[in-house]
Amino acid sequence: MFDPTAGFPTHRPRRLRGHPRLRDLVRENVLTRDDLIYPLFVYHGTNLSREIPSMPGQRQWSLDRLGELIDEVVELKIPGVMLFGIPERKDALGSAALRDDGLVQQAIRLIKKRSPELLTITDLCFCEYTDHGHCGPLVEVAGRMDVDNDATLPLLAEQAVSHAKAGADVIAPSGMMDGMVRAIRGGLDASGFAHVPIMSYASKFASAYYGPFRDAAESAPSFGDRRGYQMDPANGDEAVREAAIDLAEGADVIMVKPALAYLDVARRLKDAFGVPLAAYNVSGEYAMIKAAAERGWIDERRIVLETLTGFKRAGIDMILTYHAPDVARWLQQG
Numbered sequence: 001m002f003d004p005t006a007g008f009p010t011h012r013p014r015r016l017r018g019h020p021r022l023r024d025l026v027r028e029n030v031l032t033r034d035d036l037i038y039p040l041f042v043y044h045g046t047n048l049s050r051e052i053p054s055m056p057g058q059r060q061w062s063l064d065r066l067g068e069l070i071d072e073v074v075e076l077k078i079p080g081v082m083l084f085g086i087p088e089r090k091d092a093l094g095s096a097a098l099r100d101d102g103l104v105q106q107a108i109r110l111i112k113k114r115s116p117e118l119l120t121i122t123d124l125c126f127c128e129y130t131d132h133g134h135c136g137p138l139v140e141v142a143g144r145m146d147v148d149n150d151a152t153l154p155l156l157a158e159q160a161v162s163h164a165k166a167g168a169d170v171i172a173p174s175g176m177m178d179g180m181v182r183a184i185r186g187g188l189d190a191s192g193f194a195h196v197p198i199m200s201y202a203s204k205f206a207s208a209y210y211g212p213f214r215d216a217a218e219s220a221p222s223f224g225d226r227r228g229y230q231m232d233p234a235n236g237d238e239a240v241r242e243a244a245i246d247l248a249e250g251a252d253v254i255m256v257k258p259a260l261a262y263l264d265v266a267r268r269l270k271d272a273f274g275v276p277l278a279a280y281n282v283s284g285e286y287a288m289i290k291a292a293a294e295r296g297w298i299d300e301r302r303i304v305l306e307t308l309t310g311f312k313r314a315g316i317d318m319i320l321t322y323h324a325p326d327v328a329r330w331l332q333q334g
Helices: 013-017 020-026 063-075 103-114 149-166 180-190 208-216 237-249 260-273 283-294 300-313 324-333
Strands: 036-043 049-051 059-062 080-086 119-124 138-141 144-147 170-173 199-204 253-257 277-281 318-321
Touching (some): 036 063, 036 103, 036 119, 036 324, 059 063, 063 324, 080 103, 103 119, 119 149, 149 170, 149 180, 170 180, 180 237, 199 260, 208 283, 237 253, 237 260, 253 260, 260 277, 260 300, 283 300, 300 318, 300 324
Parallel strands (some): 036 059, 036 080, 036 318, 080 119, 119 170, 170 199, 199 253, 253 277, 277 318
Antiparallel strands (some): 049 059
């Protein structure tokens, strides 16, 4: 029978908790600014810096104002950004995503001119660019409309090459199309970009936590939902299989999205593969903390730092988070 007092008083774990400097010395996981990636929304038009109501503190930026934000990111020593684009015109194919003068492509060039060392990652998908809000061209299957998986693959490769030509440092496909990493890797390699890594949204779940993002990126589906290609939140074994497939196809980094409700998946992926692991601290997670903090129900700083430290404990190496500027300031303050 288990005796909870066995070893007491010889074993006293509190001895290592008494002095603050000793707590620092025995701390197992440490959150730093080097763990952070900041997602940014580039919007069509001029002289725009529009707050996103469901994501307090986050904004959509026109290209002519984007430099203000990039300067702040650099000053805070945040190592990287993730770019999303919201074009003026959308169509059934998401053609604006493929243009060499598209919003994201122009944003990449602006960033590389203004701050060449800032790691520039591009989200690779079509949901922000299609007039129906789904992640690729549609086809009718068994009487219902769905994304045409195989027709989307060459378009993803074309979009990836366009981003790489503009100077993107990392390509991050998020559409959960079967075979997407292989198609993108082939397109990049054939175009002279074998050196550009792929950060795959390998385990992306059909989550209710994405709600505010669809306001930010204006990408809500005009019909149905994305459960036909994003993963069932109940499945963990499938997430491991998805990650294994993407790694076999050439992914350099794998991602779990969302983060907070899927830390068990993150831990499993880290243990299974031991490769660089990212997680997306998504809009719904962000919005819940901001809403509770605005009401004085929680200590925002402590909650955010505790949450992101939990990500590190789960084995996550890179954290995409809208909290990045605040976290960078807090960590700088000590």
